[in-house]
Amino acid sequence: MRWPTRWWARLACALAPLALAGPLAFLFLNALFPLPPGWLDAPSGTRILDRTGIELRRFPAPDTRWRFPVTLDQVSPQLVTALVEAEDRWLFVHPGVNPLAVLRAAWTNAVSGRVVSGASTIPMQLARMAAPGPRTLGAKLAESFRALQLTLAHSKTELLEAYLNTAPFGGNIVGVGAASRIYFGKPPDRLSLGECALLAVLPRAPNRYDPSRHPQAAMAVRDRVLTLLAERGAVPEAEARRAMRQPMVAQRRPSPMLAPHFCLLARSRLGAETSLTTSLDLARQGNVERLLARHVERLRGLGISNGAVAVLDRRTREVLALAGSANFHDDSHQGQVNNALSPRSPGSTLKPFLYALAFDKGVALPQSRLLDVPVDYAGYAPENYAGTFSGRVTVTDALTRSLNVPAVRLLARTGLHDFHTLLVRAGLETIDRPAASYGLPLALGACEVRLIDLTNVYATLGQGGEHRPWRITPDTGEGPGTPLFTPEAALVVAGMLTGVTRPDMPDSWRLTRDRPAAAWKTGTSFGHRDAWAVGFGPTLAVGVWVGNPSGAPVKGISGATHAGPLFFDVLRALEEPGRDLHLAEAPALRTVTLCATSGLPAGPDCPHTVESLAGPTLALPRCAEHRRILVDKATGLRLEGSCLTTDASRRAVPLVVESLPPELAAWLASQGKPAPGPPGLSPLCRDVPGGRGPVILSPSSDTPYVLRHDAPASHQQVALRAASGEPDQPLWWYVDGHFAGTAAGAATLFWPMTEGRHTVSVTDSQGRTGSAAFRVLD
Numbered sequence: 001m002r003w004p005t006r007w008w009a010r011l012a013c014a015l016a017p018l019a020l021a022g023p024l025a026f027l028f029l030n031a032l033f034p035l036p037p038g039w040l041d042a043p044s045g046t047r048i049l050d051r052t053g054i055e056l057r058r059f060p061a062p063d064t065r066w067r068f069p070v071t072l073d074q075v076s077p078q079l080v081t082a083l084v085e086a087e088d089r090w091l092f093v094h095p096g097v098n099p100l101a102v103l104r105a106a107w108t109n110a111v112s113g114r115v116v117s118g119a120s121t122i123p124m125q126l127a128r129m130a131a132p133g134p135r136t137l138g139a140k141l142a143e144s145f146r147a148l149q150l151t152l153a154h155s156k157t158e159l160l161e162a163y164l165n166t167a168p169f170g171g172n173i174v175g176v177g178a179a180s181r182i183y184f185g186k187p188p189d190r191l192s193l194g195e196c197a198l199l200a201v202l203p204r205a206p207n208r209y210d211p212s213r214h215p216q217a218a219m220a221v222r223d224r225v226l227t228l229l230a231e232r233g234a235v236p237e238a239e240a241r242r243a244m245r246q247p248m249v250a251q252r253r254p255s256p257m258l259a260p261h262f263c264l265l266a267r268s269r270l271g272a273e274t275s276l277t278t279s280l281d282l283a284r285q286g287n288v289e290r291l292l293a294r295h296v297e298r299l300r301g302l303g304i305s306n307g308a309v310a311v312l313d314r315r316t317r318e319v320l321a322l323a324g325s326a327n328f329h330d331d332s333h334q335g336q337v338n339n340a341l342s343p344r345s346p347g348s349t350l351k352p353f354l355y356a357l358a359f360d361k362g363v364a365l366p367q368s369r370l371l372d373v374p375v376d377y378a379g380y381a382p383e384n385y386a387g388t389f390s391g392r393v394t395v396t397d398a399l400t401r402s403l404n405v406p407a408v409r410l411l412a413r414t415g416l417h418d419f420h421t422l423l424v425r426a427g428l429e430t431i432d433r434p435a436a437s438y439g440l441p442l443a444l445g446a447c448e449v450r451l452i453d454l455t456n457v458y459a460t461l462g463q464g465g466e467h468r469p470w471r472i473t474p475d476t477g478e479g480p481g482t483p484l485f486t487p488e489a490a491l492v493v494a495g496m497l498t499g500v501t502r503p504d505m506p507d508s509w510r511l512t513r514d515r516p517a518a519a520w521k522t523g524t525s526f527g528h529r530d531a532w533a534v535g536f537g538p539t540l541a542v543g544v545w546v547g548n549p550s551g552a553p554v555k556g557i558s559g560a561t562h563a564g565p566l567f568f569d570v571l572r573a574l575e576e577p578g579r580d581l582h583l584a585e586a587p588a589l590r591t592v593t594l595c596a597t598s599g600l601p602a603g604p605d606c607p608h609t610v611e612s613l614a615g616p617t618l619a620l621p622r623c624a625e626h627r628r629i630l631v632d633k634a635t636g637l638r639l640e641g642s643c644l645t646t647d648a649s650r651r652a653v654p655l656v657v658e659s660l661p662p663e664l665a666a667w668l669a670s671q672g673k674p675a676p677g678p679p680g681l682s683p684l685c686r687d688v689p690g691g692r693g694p695v696i697l698s699p700s701s702d703t704p705y706v707l708r709h710d711a712p713a714s715h716q717q718v719a720l721r722a723a724s725g726e727p728d729q730p731l732w733w734y735v736d737g738h739f740a741g742t743a744a745g746a747a748t749l750f751w752p753m754t755e756g757r758h759t760v761s762v763t764d765s766q767g768r769t770g771s772a773a774f775r776v777l778d
Contacts (some may be wrong), residue, residue, distance in 0.1 A: 068177035096151030211250035261324030279318035347523025367612035369599025455543030464584025522559030662723030693768025
């Protein structure tokens with residue numbers, strides 16, 4: 001007997017092919033029209049935070065929208081609940097499209113004769129936001145297809161997170177990360193229940209429900225969502241009622257504009273971060289900005305329109321404060337120019353690094369001596385700021401007084417190429433030309449550097465010579481830096497810089513206990529355009545620049561006078577009073593004995609000596625300025641040669657005499673100050689030339705000469721000049737063995753330069769000869 005076929009069985013048989021065809025069609029279309037790579041990705045804005053998490057500034061995404069992506073755990077759970085209940089209750093059940101919702105919407109719309117209900121799920125809304133278009137049946141089918149694809153490719157929590165980050169919230173506000181901060185001034189994990197209820201449905205009609213422009217409409221839709229949540233048991237009814245009683249307090253909050261120059265710098269150095277926690281300390285930044293504004297206000301009466309300050313942690317090199325101008329919004333004084341990053345001539349602020357290099361090479365010690373007399377290097381004749389000369393000074397005195405001539409002489413002895421290499425290794429990125437193009441004026445700041453880079457090298461000096469780049473993010477405890485100076489050189493030079501006269505230091509030490517210790521240096525640029533004060537205290541490195549952003553000169557501008565007071569105001573505001581510098585140990589530091597007059601390692605005949613610190617390397621020659629001779633006790637005249645075999649030898653007594661370097665002796669003579677020297681030769685002595693032979697003063701073997709292609713050859717000549725014990729007698733000059741000319745002992749002869757290595761010699765009327773080697777580069 002056959003059983004009758006039931007109606008539902010026949011229906012199932014009829015629909016089975018359709019049920020099978022649907023998935024097969026989807027798979028075919030999915031292969032034919034796959035999800036585009038990164039379909040849900042969108043450019044992000046950037047939030048810049050200080051080291052404690054305070055928001056400094058927000059930048060929109062490249063498409064000018066405020067979009068700050070968040071993860072699901074950064075969003076209030078109440079917002080997630082409200083969103084799911086109000087927009088897609090069955091999100092975690094359906095495959096991307098809710099068939100029941102589609103049928104319900106179709107029936108409701110058919111009965112009403114118009115569209116009164118939609119069936120869009122969160123995946124469908126995501127598809128529509130990723131590819132917006134007209135609201136047609138075809139577009140709806142495409143959204144449904146893409147929604148199925150999204151559900152297949154992503155988990156529901158991933159899609160929920162994507163929706164929260166791409167939903168429109170009015171104007172150019174996209175995503176809850178931006179909406180919560182702009183409307184309510186708080187991150188999305190700190191939203192109240194009422195705020196969550198509003199943001200859950202605000203994307204339905206962002207302009208109509210904008211809480212800053214239509215608070216009543218926003219409250220009405222909020223309350224409807226709260227009622228829905230209470231009815232469904234998603235939140236307690238009492239809590240929902242309390243949220244309904246709260247007023248709608250919302251306004252479009254503009255981005256903060258704190259530390260504007262620093263934020264622009266941070267943004268330029270960003271990687272893929274959407275939120276960057278920086279090293280900046282907002283409290284210190286505020287102090288720096290106030291002090292800078294106050295000082296610049298006073299300086300404007302002198303024609304100095306602006307300034308900049310950089311503050312770095314001495315150990316980690318974190319940028320703790322950076323003010324690029326006195327007022328970012330002051331267009332009349334070019335306030336938006338970041339003078340902390342603008343390359344400018346540093347004046348004398350590079351000198352400490354030269355002295356540290358010279359100490360490491362063993363050619364300069366704190367108590368060794370440098371000549372401070374006129375010198376000419378192929379037409380370059382440096383001068384001191386005061387226009388005077390001191391004859392001979394200690395290295396410490398030369399640095400603390402910022403004398404130019406000794407610094408240039410020291411660079412010639414230390415090596416231009418080595419100094420140039422040191423500055424490049426120190427991160428002074430704007431020194432980007434070959435060493436020869438700067439020449440010896442590099443010792444005096446004949447280049448351009450940035451304030452922030454320069455401040456960092458002073459931090460290196462304060463940290464035992466250990467160099468590391470400055471950073472705008474918090475220190476992560478990375479390994480040690482690279483040695484730029486030895487700890488010995490850093491300690492010695494830092495000690496010298498503590499002796500620079502401070503504008504904030506009264507004579508009585510009892511009144512200085514509220515002031516932190518400091519090692520510092522000032523600089524005034526070529527052309528009187530820039531004034532600098534840079535150095536370090538117990539924990540911080542501070543750099544100050546004042547001048548005109550346009551580069552306009554200011555008569556009388558001075559680093560000590562115009563930048564120094566601000567440097568110490570900043571240091572005093574940020575450092576603890578009374579602390580010392582806590583400099584790194586220098587285990588190889590030792591003490592050597594120098595001649596007090598020459599500053600060279602003392603010889604046996606030096607009458608007076610002085611102790612000086614030295615490192616492992618000492619390249620100074622032994623002092624030969626003092627020597628023991630024999631003189632006639634009766635006449636005081638010098639006895640040499642044949643005299644020592646006559647009766648005069650019985651009257652011989654020893655005498656220590658001093659012979660100054662020829663350049664120093666010649667300068668003293670020009671000042672009407674005869675140089676000490678040995679007594680004249682006794683007439684009883686025969687066949688012994690009297691006095692010393694000529695010593696070549698120019699050309700110098702310390703530095704090469706460079707041919708310039710932009711100057712005529714007739715203007716490129718080397719000065720031949722010598723010091724002679726008989727200035728009125730002629731001297732005969734030879735270059736590479738060829739006769740070059742004759743000149744009186746005190747006169748200068750000029751020789752046309754040619755490329756290559758050369759030897760120059762000079763002979764006086766008694767046949768005594770001096771020689772020197774020099775180089776000419778093309």
